[in-house]
Amino acid sequence: xxxxxxxxxxxxxxxxxxxxxVSYGSQVALDRVDLEIRAGEALALVGPSGSGKTxxxxxxxxxVEPTAGRVLxxxxxxxxxxxxRLRQVRSEIGVISQDLGLVPNLRVLQxxxxxxxxxxxxxxxxxxxxxxxxxxxxxxxxLLDRLGIGDLIFQRVDSLSGGERQRVAIARALYQGAKALLxxxxxxxxxxxxxxxxxxxxxxxxxxxxMTLVLSMHDIxxxxxxxxxxxxxRGGAVAFDRAASEVERSELESLYRLEA
Amino acid sequence: MEAAQLGxxxxxxxxxxxxxxxxxxxxxxxxxxxxxSLADVFVAESGxxxxxxxxxGAVHPAVTYEAAKVPDGTPPLLLQVVRSIADTxxxxxxxxxxxxxxxxxxxxxxASSWWADEGGCGRARWGRFVRCRVLPVIYGAVRVLIVLMxxxxxxxxxxxxxxxxxxxxxxxxIAIAIPYGGTLAKVFSEMLDECPRESARSLRAIGARPLQVxxxxxxxxxxxxxxxxxxxxxxxxxxxxxxxxxxxxxxxGYYLRQAADNLHYREVxxxxxxxxxxxxxxxxxxxxxxxxxxxx
Numbered sequence: 001x002x003x004x005x006x007x008x009x010x011x012x013x014x015x016x017x018x019x020x021x022v023s024y025g026s027q028v029a030l031d032r033v034d035l036e037i038r039a040g041e042a043l044a045l046v047g048p049s050g051s052g053k054t055x056x057x058x059x060x061x062x063x064v065e066p067t068a069g070r071v072l073x074x075x076x077x078x079x080x081x082x083x084x085r086l087r088q089v090r091s092e093i094g095v096i097s098q099d100l101g102l103v104p105n106l107r108v109l110q111x112x113x114x115x116x117x118x119x120x121x122x123x124x125x126x127x128x129x130x131x132x133x134x135x136x137x138x139x140x141x142x143l144l145d146r147l148g149i150g151d152l153i154f155q156r157v158d159s160l161s162g163g164e165r166q167r168v169a170i171a172r173a174l175y176q177g178a179k180a181l182l183x184x185x186x187x188x189x190x191x192x193x194x195x196x197x198x199x200x201x202x203x204x205x206x207x208x209x210x211m212t213l214v215l216s217m218h219d220i221x222x223x224x225x226x227x228x229x230x231x232x233x234r235g236g237a238v239a240f241d242r243a244a245s246e247v248e249r250s251e252l253e254s255l256y257r258l259e260a
Numbered sequence: 261m262e263a264a265q266l267g268x269x270x271x272x273x274x275x276x277x278x279x280x281x282x283x284x285x286x287x288x289x290x291x292x293x294x295x296x297s298l299a300d301v302f303v304a305e306s307g308x309x310x311x312x313x314x315x316x317g318a319v320h321p322a323v324t325y326e327a328a329k330v331p332d333g334t335p336p337l338l339l340q341v342v343r344s345i346a347d348t349x350x351x352x353x354x355x356x357x358x359x360x361x362x363x364x365x366x367x368x369x370x371a372s373s374w375w376a377d378e379g380g381c382g383r384a385r386w387g388r389f390v391r392c393r394v395l396p397v398i399y400g401a402v403r404v405l406i407v408l409m410x411x412x413x414x415x416x417x418x419x420x421x422x423x424x425x426x427x428x429x430x431x432x433x434i435a436i437a438i439p440y441g442g443t444l445a446k447v448f449s450e451m452l453d454e455c456p457r458e459s460a461r462s463l464r465a466i467g468a469r470p471l472q473v474x475x476x477x478x479x480x481x482x483x484x485x486x487x488x489x490x491x492x493x494x495x496x497x498x499x500x501x502x503x504x505x506x507x508x509x510x511x512x513g514y515y516l517r518q519a520a521d522n523l524h525y526r527e528v529x530x531x532x533x534x535x536x537x538x539x540x541x542x543x544x545x546x547x548x549x550x551x552x553x554x555x556x
Contacts, residue, residue: 061465063461063464063465081383082384083383083384084384086383087467087468087469088467089467090465090466090467091467093465093466094466095465097458097462097465099458100462101458101461101462101463101465102459103477103480103481104459105480105481105484106476110476114463114468114476115466117463117466117467117469117472118466118467118468119467121469122471122472125472125476126475129476176466
């Protein structure tokens with residue numbers, strides 16, 4: 001099954017990665033990577049551990065800075081914008097990291113409300129988190145209901161299952177009003193059936209809300225089945241970048257072949 | 261790895277083990293330097309009677325005054341004990357409350373994770389100045405202040421404030437608040453810096469500011485440990501407050517010293533048992549609290 005994707009998503013964020021290298025000390029994580037991501041597009045970064053998937057994702061919201069080259073979001077070079085502008089850009093990009101990054105000892109409600117921290121000043125953010133207004137709570141509840149976890153709104157996150165936490169993280173990105181969603185290995189902790197359920201959920205949510213969706217994943221079969229475009233990374237470089245239907249099995253195999 | 265490379269087995273006691281060993285060695289050396297010998301354990305002839313009477317008191321703590329005659333209007337002994345315990349706890353709570361405020365404020369400025377993790381100094385000129393000049397300086401100054409507050413024991417502060425304010429409860433309260441505030445600040449700042457960072461990182465990634473990251477990403481994760489530790493310090497403060505009575509503040513130590521000075525050892529034991537009971541209650545309470553807020 002290949003998902004049909006709307007061509008025009010005017011609000012979604014387009015990204016462009018131009019000749020970017022990233023090194024951590026002497027270790028090269030990415031080596032001259034070029035990547036064009038259209039607004040509202042969905043793609044998966046695939047490749048073995050250490051191939052640079054996470055680094056690529058983190059470039060897109062400038063939580064990793066390129067050693068060389070540049071990264072543009074909506075045409076703006078993220079290395080040149082002001083701190084405030086960077087916060088603004090980040091507040092439009094939802095993140096589902098491998099560890100989900102939720103606050104385990106806060107309730108689901110607070111975790112979702114925290115999605116808008118980047119859009120509010122310090123004092124303006126205190127009230128909705130400490131004493132949420134009824135309207136805010138209703139908005140969160142509606143989101144959670146759509147994701148099927150409405151009755152968990154007052155549960156602490158550390159009492160939830162892995163799948164439920166995943167949905168809380170998605171709800172946070174939705175409440176954030178994200179125009180792009182970066183998800184790092186969101187399915188690695190889930191069993192195959194739940195992984196399918198979650199990928200469908202993510203795709204649906206991204207399409208409905210006109211988000212650009214960039215996923216990184218291990219499971220190539222799943223990626224090929226659900227995502228229109230695959231970018232294969234190996235050793236910090238792009239091995240292939242094309243429509244999922246055109247990716248050859250041999251290319252996938254060579255991606256994961258161990259080096260002699 | 262080749263079998264031949266296995267020649268040198270690393271000694272299983274690492275650096276942490278060596279620290280403990282070093283303390284034991286230091287103890288042995290200082291015993292030698294102090295000229296301690298087992299002969300000192302035997303009490304001198306003259307002291308034996310006192311010791312025997314003191315220990316005998318443990319079996320028969322007093323329930324009424326030992327003195328044949330007490331001044332008119334003196335409350336019964338057990339009521340006196342209860343009142344002294346209450347005064348001890350009140351003083352401890354007064355000092356601890358102030359210490360908690362100091363510990364929280366200084367612990368916040370003595371922690372670095374909420375600003376140093378931002379990565380670099382930032383791009384705005386003002387932000388650069390604050391993050392790379394002001395905050396590190398405040399951080400350093402606060403760390404020094406914390407050490408100063410802790411390095412003087414509450415009894416020494418009490419002596420100092422006794423001279424300055426006279427026998428005023430305010431002196432006793434700040435005598436406790438200063439060193440306790442310092443200790444709380446040190447431990448709070450470490451808890452804030454050592455708690456897991458992934459929540460903070462993810463909030464930063466969606467545009468949260470340093471203070472928001474602190475409040476919603478770091479503080480909730482450290483709060484359980486912080487409150488359990490504060491409660492433990494409260495228990496310590498009760499003991500400190502009791503001892504401050506030796507300087508004349510009307511806490512348990514005051515009456516305990518009076519009884520000891522009059523050689524009423526059975527009364528001394530009554531006060532000791534009362535203190536023991538209070539500490540035990542606090543212990544049970546804090547253990548229960550800890551189970552509820554930290555280990556859940």
